[in-house]
Amino acid sequence: MISTTVTGALIVALVGWFATILVISRSSLSRGQKRFWMIPSWIPWLALALGAPILSGMLPLPQAINIGGGMTAGMVVSLVIARRQPPQR
Numbered sequence: 001m002i003s004t005t006v007t008g009a010l011i012v013a014l015v016g017w018f019a020t021i022l023v024i025s026r027s028s029l030s031r032g033q034k035r036f037w038m039i040p041s042w043i044p045w046l047a048l049a050l051g052a053p054i055l056s057g058m059l060p061l062p063q064a065i066n067i068g069g070g071m072t073a074g075m076v077v078s079l080v081i082a083r084r085q086p087p088q089r
Helices: 004-025 031-036 042-055 061-084
Strands: none
Touching (some): 004 061, 042 061
16 A cells, blocks of 8 residues: 555646646647657656655655556556547537
8 A cells, every 4th residue: 555655745746747737738839749748747757756755765666666657557548548539529
């Protein structure tokens, strides 16, 4: 089970990632470039969120990799599903 500290760090990372997505969506990049930067912009937030619990010894590295990989895989799947759905009119 994930501790409340790690859960809080992941929530902060998600909020930061959503703020980054907002900035990317308001930028002048093309639609393809915006979609490309969605997942890579998550990686620094994930590293910041899980770095402190790893360094303090609260979270072992293999468990952190599993948590980060699972969240990233879920985001990629949701982006693929969102891309496959036809736009609603």
